[in-house]
Amino acid sequence: MNAAQTVTYISVCRLDDIDPETGVAALVRGEAVAVFRTVDDRVFALSNYDPFGHASVLARGIVGTRGEVPFVASPLLKQPFALETGICLDDPSISVATYDVDVVDGEVRIGARRPH
Amino acid sequence: MSPHLRKKVVVVGHGMVGHRFVTAAIERGLTETHDIVVLGEEPRPAYDRVALTSFFEVGAEALSFLPSGAYEDPRVTLRTSTSVIEIDPAAQTVMLADGEEMAYDELVLATGAAPFVPPVPGAELGNVFVYRTIEDLEAIRQAARTAKAGAVIGGGLLGLEAANALHQLGVETHVVEMNPRLMSVQIDEAGGRMLGRHIADLGLTVHTSVVTESISPDAGVSTGSTTVGALKFRDVDEPLAVDMVVFSAGIRPRDALARAAGLDLAERGGVLVDEQCRSSDPHVWAVGECAAPAGRMYGLVAPGYDMAEVVADALLGGQGTFTGADMSTKLKLLGVDVASFGDAHGTTDECLELTYSDAVAGVYKKLVISEDGTRLLGGVLVGDASAYGLLRPMVASGMMLPENPEELILPQSTGGGGGIQLPPEAQVCSCNDVTRGDIEAAVDDGCQSAAEVTKATKAGSTCGSCKVQVKTIVEDYFTAQGKTVDTSLCEHFSMTRAELFDVVLIHGYKTFDQIIEAHGTGRGCDLCKPAVASILASQLNGHVLAKENRKLQDTNDAYLANLQKNGSYSVVPRIPGGEITPEGLIVIGEVAKDFGLYTKITGGQRIDMFGARMEDLPAIWKRLVDAGFESGHAYGKSLRTVKSCVGSTWCRYGVQDSVGLAIMLETRYRGLRSPHKLKGGVSGCARECAEARGKDFGVIATEKGWNLYVGGNGGAIPAHAQLLAGDLSTEELVRYLDRFLMYYVRTADRLQRTATWIDSLDGGLDRVREVVIDDVLGLGTELEAAMARHTETYFDEWKATIEDPEKLRRFVSFVNAPEVPDPNISFGSTRGQIVPEVGAEPVSLGASIPVGLPDLVEPTLEESR
Ligand code: SRM
Ligand SMILES: Cc1cc2nc3c(=O)[nH]c(=O)nc-3n(C[C@H](O)[C@H](O)[C@H](O)COP(=O)(O)OP(=O)(O)OC[C@H]3O[C@@H](n4cnc5c(N)ncnc54)[C@H](O)[C@@H]3O)c2cc1C
Ligand code: SF4
Ligand code: FES
Numbered sequence: 001m002n003a004a005q006t007v008t009y010i011s012v013c014r015l016d017d018i019d020p021e022t023g024v025a026a027l028v029r030g031e032a033v034a035v036f037r038t039v040d041d042r043v044f045a046l047s048n049y050d051p052f053g054h055a056s057v058l059a060r061g062i063v064g065t066r067g068e069v070p071f072v073a074s075p076l077l078k079q080p081f082a083l084e085t086g087i088c089l090d091d092p093s094i095s096v097a098t099y100d101v102d103v104v105d106g107e108v109r110i111g112a113r114r115p116h
Numbered sequence: 117m118s119p120h121l122r123k124k125v126v127v128v129g130h131g132m133v134g135h136r137f138v139t140a141a142i143e144r145g146l147t148e149t150h151d152i153v154v155l156g157e158e159p160r161p162a163y164d165r166v167a168l169t170s171f172f173e174v175g176a177e178a179l180s181f182l183p184s185g186a187y188e189d190p191r192v193t194l195r196t197s198t199s200v201i202e203i204d205p206a207a208q209t210v211m212l213a214d215g216e217e218m219a220y221d222e223l224v225l226a227t228g229a230a231p232f233v234p235p236v237p238g239a240e241l242g243n244v245f246v247y248r249t250i251e252d253l254e255a256i257r258q259a260a261r262t263a264k265a266g267a268v269i270g271g272g273l274l275g276l277e278a279a280n281a282l283h284q285l286g287v288e289t290h291v292v293e294m295n296p297r298l299m300s301v302q303i304d305e306a307g308g309r310m311l312g313r314h315i316a317d318l319g320l321t322v323h324t325s326v327v328t329e330s331i332s333p334d335a336g337v338s339t340g341s342t343t344v345g346a347l348k349f350r351d352v353d354e355p356l357a358v359d360m361v362v363f364s365a366g367i368r369p370r371d372a373l374a375r376a377a378g379l380d381l382a383e384r385g386g387v388l389v390d391e392q393c394r395s396s397d398p399h400v401w402a403v404g405e406c407a408a409p410a411g412r413m414y415g416l417v418a419p420g421y422d423m424a425e426v427v428a429d430a431l432l433g434g435q436g437t438f439t440g441a442d443m444s445t446k447l448k449l450l451g452v453d454v455a456s457f458g459d460a461h462g463t464t465d466e467c468l469e470l471t472y473s474d475a476v477a478g479v480y481k482k483l484v485i486s487e488d489g490t491r492l493l494g495g496v497l498v499g500d501a502s503a504y505g506l507l508r509p510m511v512a513s514g515m516m517l518p519e520n521p522e523e524l525i526l527p528q529s530t531g532g533g534g535g536i537q538l539p540p541e542a543q544v545c546s547c548n549d550v551t552r553g554d555i556e557a558a559v560d561d562g563c564q565s566a567a568e569v570t571k572a573t574k575a576g577s578t579c580g581s582c583k584v585q586v587k588t589i590v591e592d593y594f595t596a597q598g599k600t601v602d603t604s605l606c607e608h609f610s611m612t613r614a615e616l617f618d619v620v621l622i623h624g625y626k627t628f629d630q631i632i633e634a635h636g637t638g639r640g641c642d643l644c645k646p647a648v649a650s651i652l653a654s655q656l657n658g659h660v661l662a663k664e665n666r667k668l669q670d671t672n673d674a675y676l677a678n679l680q681k682n683g684s685y686s687v688v689p690r691i692p693g694g695e696i697t698p699e700g701l702i703v704i705g706e707v708a709k710d711f712g713l714y715t716k717i718t719g720g721q722r723i724d725m726f727g728a729r730m731e732d733l734p735a736i737w738k739r740l741v742d743a744g745f746e747s748g749h750a751y752g753k754s755l756r757t758v759k760s761c762v763g764s765t766w767c768r769y770g771v772q773d774s775v776g777l778a779i780m781l782e783t784r785y786r787g788l789r790s791p792h793k794l795k796g797g798v799s800g801c802a803r804e805c806a807e808a809r810g811k812d813f814g815v816i817a818t819e820k821g822w823n824l825y826v827g828g829n830g831g832a833i834p835a836h837a838q839l840l841a842g843d844l845s846t847e848e849l850v851r852y853l854d855r856f857l858m859y860y861v862r863t864a865d866r867l868q869r870t871a872t873w874i875d876s877l878d879g880g881l882d883r884v885r886e887v888v889i890d891d892v893l894g895l896g897t898e899l900e901a902a903m904a905r906h907t908e909t910y911f912d913e914w915k916a917t918i919e920d921p922e923k924l925r926r927f928v929s930f931v932n933a934p935e936v937p938d939p940n941i942s943f944g945s946t947r948g949q950i951v952p953e954v955g956a957e958p959v960s961l962g963a964s965i966p967v968g969l970p971d972l973v974e975p976t977l978e979e980s981r
Contacts, residue, residue: 056940064641073642
């Protein structure tokens with residue numbers, strides 16, 4: 001990992017602050033980001049904004065799997081979004097933004113919003 | 117056809133069959149050419165006489181076939197309280213009781229039958245009744261209020277039904293039967309004995325082989341009393357003291373009008389008609405119980421319906437005929453299943469009988485089989501009639517018996533008849549003449565469930581005895597088409613919620629991870645996780661936000677509040693029974709004011725405060741808890757409210773303290789996690805101001821105690837709660853409710869309210885009664901103990917949350933900026949209070965806040981912490 005990349009990442013919390021299979025909301029460059037941790041300690045970052053319900057709530061949804069795909073169900077009307085891609089599994093034409101994310105020394109860090 | 121050429125059909129009698137004739141005539145288009153005038157003697161339009169006994173529970177309105185009092189087709193006129201006293205076939209006129217004369221082109225007699233009252237001295241006394249009309253039942257109910265003991269004379273099908281009613285009305289009941297056994301017409305001797313034992317077990321006294329000689333008045337003639345006091349039996353010295361008597365000694369066709377007009381009658385009574393139901397006069401027809409096609413009268417509704425269809429068809433020039441009917445019956449008497457079908461008495465030459473009897477379980481089954489062992493001719497079932505739905509059509513269709521016919525009646529037989537396929541033309545519903553083929557065609561036409569098939573074909577909508585069979589056929593057909601009726605919870609668990617409940621209970625699991633590793637696949641989803649959370653909560657009553665399980669909680673449970681459309685929450689403190697002090701009201705008012713919340717009185721008799729930010733919930737609840745409030749569980753699939761009316765404390769009609777009971781019940785069941793939410797209601801009298809019968813459990817006060825109703829529902833598919841048990845003491849009420857609720861918690865599907873759960877049980881409400889009241893599964897004490905565990909371990913979730921920093925950790929807007937309110941939540945104002953504003957785009961705080969900076973500026977790790 002080179003130095004230039006490191007600085008664009010913002011540390012938001014420790015991995016231990018996120019219970020496995022849940023999410024937290026973080027404020028990253030003014031935007032609400034939902035950060036999820038799966039049971040195998042992978043982390044994913046999506047926009048917290050539910051495009052169906054028009055509210056910033058995705059971090060509060062239930063995390064699970066569909067087949068092999070980890071997803072979060074919106075707490076509002078239960079639309080499922082894939083954690084890796086942000087794509088809605090019931091309606092692939094809708095998706096939410098995803099962010100680069102990593103864990104360094106137990107710190108969860110959010111990087112740039114990925115283009116989509 | 118021009119109006120003056122329209123013909124006129126006069127129908128005498130607006131009972132079940134008269135009504136069916138009219139609807140058939142309208143449907144088939146007879147009213148295009150004919151006006152129909154229906155003259156009915158009863159004060160109300162036709163009603164469901166078959167379900168007459170349920171009048172006590174549901175009232176007259178619910179039984180009515182025509183609640184509006186008029187047919188939609190304007191060419192049909194209905195006149196109630198109108199008796200025909202004479203018919204004149206030569207002049208083609210009828211004479212009404214008030215002297216009016218009415219001409220007809222065609223006359224349809226649908227006058228039904230009248231109960232037969234044998235000429236016993238004393239039959240004219242007060243408190244002697246028959247069992248045929250709503251007015252009869254009203255009078256019986258009135259008398260039962262003061263009567264201690266009553267006798268039903270006649271132990272046939274109707275007599276037992278009347279006895280059942282008397283028993284339910286709290287009268288000590290005797291059944292008096294001349295024959296050596298009950299229901300001698302339908303069932304054989306062994307079956308009759310088994311039935312007699314069942315009925316005696318329920319506390320009724322059965323007297324067989326006794327003939328009633330006379331009825332004597334109360335306390336002897338000296339008092340001048342004109343009501344019943346005792347029955348005197350032939351060859352029995354001791355009279356039987358009773359305060360009321362119901363005669364149910366058979367029925368006689370009401371054929372007096374036809375007799376006086378000189379029409380041909382059958383030897384044993386009834387208007388003699390041909391295969392088209394035409395009498396000896398070409399313009400007079402007879403249908404239903406007053407008619408005797410080929411000399412035989414039918415005391416059941418299905419043959420009457422067939423006759424009505426035949427006459428409507430004949431008047432349109434059709435050739436339909438009535439050539440006899442299936443006299444099979446299945447009924448539930450005092451909780452005992454009894455069925456007889458086909459040649460129940462084995463009168464066919466050389467037939468064979470196959471019987472199964474279990475005196476301990478009270479089950480008796482007999483099959484009558486053709487000499488060569490290939491066809492089923494008839495049978496009798498007592499105690500367990502689950503196989504009826506399959507066996508009756510097997511008789512009617514004459515299909516080949518399977519190799520081991522005894523399997524049809526052995527106890528492990530499911531009643532679905534696993535594997536046995538009826539031929540497509542086999543009539544499954546005899547009330548409405550629906551075949552297996554019709555049912556499958558309805559599925560092809562798009563019906564998705566047995567309930568939809570019933571709607572489309574009427575199969576199962578009349579006496580209901582074919583319901584199980586209809587369901588089996590629909591499900592088998594689905595399976596045959598590869599459309600499995602999948603009962604798995606979701607892709608992660610291939611079991612139902614009830615199965616999962618048992619698995620968790622048996623293994624004593626405490627966490628989701630244990631359960632999914634042992635019995636599931638993947639990592640779960642928004643369907644199975646909340647279901648498991650609910651099961652664990654029902655069994656262990658731990659805190660829903662305990663670390664190991666909080667990831668399972670659904671939207672609202674996850675934050676112990678109801679999520680609103682803009683991401684804010686609502687707060688609902690419990691107000692048991694809707695009773696609240698002025699101080700309590702002031703606290704709620706102040707909290708709402710201080711936190712800027714919108715307030716509304718809910719439909720559940722409490723106060724909801726809306727618009728709370730998640731991070732404010734703990735502070736709001738601290739204030740409420742300090743003032744003595746606790747969680748109202750408005751967010752949980754758990755007990756919500758027990759609605760009350762003001763009751764006997766204030767109301768001049770109230771007979772019991774409904775508020776007190778509602779508070780007690782709400783406090784007892786608060787926090788109970790269940791498959792779906794649970795609501796209760798308690799009304800202080802039958803005026804029902806608490807709408808208790810719209811609730812999952814409803815209690816209505818009576819003079820003697822409480823009536824308990826279950827399975828009510830508002831919501832999308834409203835249902836009235838049905839009477840489970842009447843006149844209970846508070847202790848009995850609580851015992852039955854404990855059992856009922858725990859039985860529901862254990863066996864219902866996820867998100868299945870009590871109403872649909874009861875419908876889904878094989879046997880419906882009767883099954884609930886068997887389990888909860890009769891305790892046939894022997895689960896009573898276990899269910900009560902489970903509820904006792906729940907009430908003993910109850911604690912207030914919110915109090916426990918505000919005292920635990922580990923749980924409070926999650927109540928923050930942003931994990932890295934807990935002090936920044938989420939800018940996506942904003943409010944406008946309407947009528948002086950806040951309302952949510954929902955934007956179409958996420959709101960960005962941009963550079964205006966200290967945490968995180970726009971992309972171009974590259975923060976160091978240090979800065980961002
Ligand atoms: C607040 C309230 C409406 C009001 O302003 O009066 C309300 C509000 C909601 N109801 Fe209700 N219901 C409210 C009384 C009722 C009633 C009336 C009653 O209880 O007497 C009914 C019909 C009675 C019944 O349940 O049989 C009712 C039938 C429903 C249903 C349909 C249930 C069904 O069986 O079909 C839902 C949907 C569900 O639960 O799946 C529902 C769901 C909801 C939810 C929870 C929807 C949601 O998931 O966000 C609403 C949020 C409540 C909140 O944010 O606090 N609400 N809801 C009432 C709260 C009562 C209370 O004090 O707890
Ligand atoms: C308690 C009970 C339970 C029953 N259970 C079953 C069951 O489980 N299954 C089953 O198949 N059947 C059952 N029956 C029988 C069923 O109700 C009858 O077969 C059915 O009602 C017959 O219909 P109907 O129209 O011929 O007669 P009814 O329904 O009796 O209608 C005849 C109508 O004609 C009116 N009327 C008579 N004379 C005149 C007149 N001169 N002028 C004007 N109006 C007149 C009468 O007042 C009455 O309203 C039960 C009956 C009772 C009482
Ligand atoms: S249900 Fe009866 S007791 Fe209760 S308020 Fe209404 S009238 Fe009064
Ligand atoms: S047999 Fe009576 S409803 Fe089907």
